[in-house]
Amino acid sequence: MKTKSKRMKHRLAVDKEAFLGETTLSKEEPVKCLRRKERRNGRNYESNKTGTVKAKHAWNNKDRHLRRLESNERERQRMHKLNNAFQALREVIPHVRAENKLSKIETLTLAKNYIKSLTSTILHMSSGHLPTVEGTGAANSSKLYQHYQQQHGDEERDEQLKKYSTQIHSFRQGS
């Protein structure tokens, strides 16, 4: 992805510059980056002022910076894992717009409603069509259904289905 690789290049350049003490960035460093540096310096100043960082770890600046880089890398890996999980979730939600990727919030919302509608449908079907044999899963389903119906009722099930189909419809139109 173009965006990603661009970010990556800049990040690596920043890391390299910081770690090796070389200037690998172009001379026209974006104003935003400068502001960010200023902010970071400001934060460090605040931290040092309160003494929290120095009090906790007696690391010199180089060590601290190295540890920061390491934990940045771990954080990136963690976020990549999270994004992989989001992607996996997108792939198991049916009838979503194929040409546009669902956003994270859309993915979660759609998944929630999909699960709700599936759950209520399954419970409804199993209670109505499966024989109730003692000690079987069907019996448990039946009990579960009774409980679920007490909690939510048919109206809610229909509501969930309606909600889900409406959502899919709006996503399609929005694309």
Next chain:
DNA sequence: TAGGCCATCTGGTCCT
């Protein structure tokens, strides 16, 4: 050009 979405950095807190 404003707003939405995202990736990344960061410091604090929690957990093992």
Next chain:
DNA sequence: AGGACCAGATGGCCTA
């Protein structure tokens, strides 16, 4: 003690 997790801040990209 160190890694995982979290939330806030920020900048970049894209689209209406």
